[in-house]
Amino acid sequence: MGVFKLGGMTLKSLFKKAPTRRYPYEKREPFERTRGQIDMIDIHDCIFCGLCQRKCPADSIVVDRNESRWEYFPYKCVACDSCVRSCPKHDLKMMQERPSITTNAKESRVYELTPEEKEEKARREAEKKAQAAAKAAAAKAAKEARAKEDVPES
């Protein structure tokens, strides 16, 4: 009498809601922790340390320090969450949708500073270097002066 054993379950399912979903007319709300692809929050916070590139097991992030450029290939990414955890500035976040359909599997998302911002950054770094060089030269001159003072005494 096998046909009656599942009869209870079958009859109940006549009156219950169907366990299937009419996708694409009804879409499911993703869970909070669902892993899809990553995105950068703000390029101005990024220090271009390259930790995300080193931790990635799928080689999907390319960081160029000299050009101030961060590039991400969503189709190589396996959504493992290592880069989000290892960023020292917490500048990356995990989104809940997978990358949308495309015909070019090598397409990438690029964030880089505008040319004016790059010039500003290069100028600030040159200033800092000049200041540091001046401080070092002053310290060296002071040391030499103290050494010359010691010699005539002895």
Added chain:
Amino acid sequence: MSKRTVIPFGPQHPVLPEPVHLDLVLEDERVVNAIPRIGYVHRGLEKLVEKRDYTQFVYVTERICGICSFGHSLGYSQCIEQLMGIEITDRAEYLRVIFHELSRIHSHLLWLGLLADGFGFEALFMHAWRLREQVLDIFEECTGGRVIFSACDVGGFRQEVSNETLKGIVIVLERLREEYRTIAKTLLDDSSVKSRMVGVGYLSHEQAKEYSMVGPFARASGLEVDERLLGVGAYGELSSFEPILSDQGDCYARCDVRVKEVLQSIDIINELVAKIPEGDVMVPVKGSPEKDAETMMTLEQPRGQAFYYAKGNGSKFLARMRIRTPTSQNIAGMVAALSGAELADVPMVILTIDPCISCTER
């Protein structure tokens, strides 16, 4: 003197979840010998150890197989922790075992659906996979992925799972237990199912011992092999654990053992959730394995005993990582179980062995 014919089975066949090739030598509808050939899903993952360092390789081990994915990342993490002498927190040990038992439930539900589909009973296949969706929703809520979790790592468990979420898991599993019992009884008490499975593919206790079989395949012949008896990790905190055995040794006994294992896993999860301690879940990991340090360990996956061997190099790349999965150990037993079976019983025998060929070939 009857003639012998050779019929190829696979690599594409409706009952096989993964491709494997068998040459069946037949004498008048009775299988005399079976010659296996593998290599259709070989991806050379063990060679990838030279290119990915030991913290990145855990993602590679997760992707060896879709059904036993958490088991492989767990075994790899435990092996590297044993190699480097890292001790993780108690809460991480409990969480790892809870998710491993959930993975076992999901694997056995998948197998039950495939078995019913092999019989032609598609409605039961749909019901079993509908129950499996509830388990996959648990996984996605806690770790972010349905099949590949990226949760187990060298140093502990990556995601914080709160105690309320764990109590919610227990409630979902209790509701699942009743429906699962109805479904499993419907399949196993049916007279046509019994007539197709009782007495088919019989392997005695001595044969199981001689062919060094593992997993539910061996436990159905009365051989007591279960790595959870070693008591490593949170398995040692259980009040009692008895592996489920049967002494019939035929296809029906193997199905029976697997069905009861799901209920045993639900009991284990209930006990551990009640006892779980508080604390952190990750421990920071620094340094690399030493040169010429080697270690090996075993783990009980849904299909049997899995073996992991790691050898260090002094640098952050490992010298060798070896993963031996239960299905490759059971191939000798599979060949022995197939001899003497009729041609129409071959799909049934292979399904009750529960082969996972992507694990065998990595």
Added chain:
Amino acid sequence: MRRFQNPSFEYVGLEDLAETVADFKQRDFKFVQICATALDESCDVLYAFVDPETTDGSMTGIMVNVPDGVHVPSITEWYPAAFVFENETHDLFGIQIDGINIDFGGEFYQVSMTFPMNPRAAELEQSARVADAQEEGTDNE
């Protein structure tokens, strides 16, 4: 909480392998697996067993160092399930094993490269072909 297992490793010479495995079979050891590691000039083969007398179920491993071109005896006489691993070791690493009960002759693991896991695959293939040609020559005479 017990966290680690305690495996033990023993380094054994190639000539003592058959004796050691026969002794293990008499003491009722359970067979676990066979695996190979490619080193600079040779290969290391690991045979893993479980002693039923141990209280914590830890494994015993025998390591055998096999230089290139040397033949290894098979253990399928005592443990028939080892044929899977011995065929796989031959197909992936190029180690010659004599006396396997079901010998596929290199056709078990069907991959497109010969001996893919061994960096010295080209020389091994060359010497195997030379050895086969010499054997055929002596058979014909």
